[in-house]
Amino acid sequence: MxxxxxxxxxxxxxxxxWGKVGKLSKAAAFAEVSIPGFQVEDKPYAELWMGTxxxxxxxxxxxxxxKLSHYLQRNPQLVGDQVKQAFKETTCDGGLPFLFKVLAIEKALSVQAHPNKRLAEQLHKDRPDVYKDSNHKPEMAIALTEFKGFCGFRPKEQIVHFLDxxxxxxxFVEEKDVQDLKTASLDKEIKDALKRVFSGVMSAPQDKIAELTKAIVSRYTSQTHEDIAGDSIYAVRQLVLTLNDQFPGDIGIFCTFLLNVVQLKPGESVFLKADDPHAYIAGDIMECMATSNNVVRAGLTPKLRDVNTLVDMLTYETAPADAQLMKTTSLKGAAHTIVYDPPIEEFSVARVQLSRGESTKHDAxxxxxxxxxxDGTGLxxxxxQSETMKTGDVLFVGAGAGIKIKSSSSSSLEVYRAFVQV
Structure with missing residues (x-):
């Protein structure tokens, strides 16, 4: 042991x-290193889960x-007294407050939101067959490659532009609701009007969805590049057509006109609060979240949809796409290390980038x-004591353990570290 x-x-x-197929998937490529006996097949691999x-x-x-959880239950000092006290519900059986993942996204994930703690408890109580735990699930995505995703509602002016x-x-939208959104100026007025607009779209009957999807796809397909040259609709048009290819006739296609399309470069990140609509579209990411699998879905999915719950739970806050990006800070006392620190207690993530032969120390x-x-090799x-590391390896670090991370003399090293610090 x-x-x-x-x-x-x-x-x-x-x-x-929705995962990338075979060795194109970073989740599968990493699993080939870290899971004994695992062999990559010609099928989609979406997520590598690193947690309890x-x-x-x-x-x-x-x-x-x-299991890691059984070992932590027998060795609670590795979780730490302060964390066990702060997160009694998840740590009582050796669990961690966070779940760390690698995601490899070929097709869009469902339009979804994660319930806040109060709603999660209520949903679990009322429908335990669907909502299997009572935890909330804030999450953060950090791009490993170029990434695209829906995140939060567009500014009011953009939504009005698309309605026009x-x-x-x-x-899909009642004329009164269109006018109410146009004339709304106070925050509550905008949120109330936007809720009615969103509800009109997401609650539409299937025959109307089929008719309007067919119409927009036909119109966008017949347009030439010259028809829309210089128009901001070009990227939107391409996304509508892509989503329709992946999910023909799905209402989620029209979320293109409601939700921000956030594009991340490697190392950039976005934090997804509870009750915010989102959907990953394409790319590879590191994802960290509170330990839960509570999801309320309403589009771009063959899975169960709970449109009424989603419509009711959202905050309807609006902001530009770039406002969704997270700022990073340096890890105190640690070279070559930045930290993504969302406004929640369950987790933060550090990114370590070392050139050949470099090292950094992380305090306990x-x-x-x-x-x-x-990426890379090191230890x-x-x-x-030391553990060697190479691309795909996953390691646990216990509470109270100061560490030194070193790249090898022949390779640079990139490491992500998910942690909880109370």
Missing amino acids: NSSSVFKIIPGIQSYD HEQAPAYLANDPSS SVKEFRA LNGPSILAVV VENQG
Whole structure:
């Protein structure tokens, strides 16, 4: 068994139809390194789960029959007293407050939101067959490659512009609701009007969705590039057509006119608050979230849709796309390390980038963390012991363990570290 506070773990791999296929998937490529006996097949691999969630729990690399959660339950000092006290519900059975993932996205995920804590408890109580836990699920996405996703509502002016210029979109909305949104100036007025607009779109009958989807796809397909040259509608048109190819006749296609399309470069990130609509569209990301799998869906999915709950739960806050991006800070006392620190308690994520032969020291934290190596080779040291690392390796670091991360003399090193610090 492990005597160290730093050791390798075996993550879980998830195959969903929106994932990238075979070795094109970073989730699969990493799994080939970190999961003993795993062989990549010609099928989509969507997510690599690094944590204690029972749907795909991590195991100990040096004892593959032992779950990480069982080991942490027997060794609570690795989670830390302060974290156990702050997150009693998730840590009582050896669980971690956060779940770390690698996502490889070929097709759009469902238009969705995650319920806040109060709503999560109510949904779990009322419909435990659908909402299987009572936790909230704020999450953060950090781009590993160029990434595109829906995130939050567009500014009012943009939505009004599309209502005026896209007749198929406007046909879903009552004329009074269109005018109310146009004339709304106070924050509450805008939110109330936007809720009615969104409800009109997402609650439309299937025959109307089919008719209007067919109409907009036909119109956009017949347009030439010259028809729309220099028009901001070009990128929107392309996204509508792409989403229709992936989910023919789905109402989620019209979310293109309601939700921000956020584009991230590698290393850029976005934080998705509870009750905010979003959908990942394409790219590879590191994702960190509170340990939960609560999702309320309403479009771009064959899964169960709960439109009424989604319409009622959203905050209807509006902001430009670039306002969704997170700022980073430096990790105190640590070279070559930046931190993505969302406004919640459950997790933060650090990114370490080392050139050949470089190193950095991270002081001890009062909570646990998970390291994921996304590129290069090196090692991590703790109290005279060391673990080698290469692309795809996943390691656990216990509370109270200061570490030194070093790249090899022949390779640079990039590591993401999800952690909780109370």
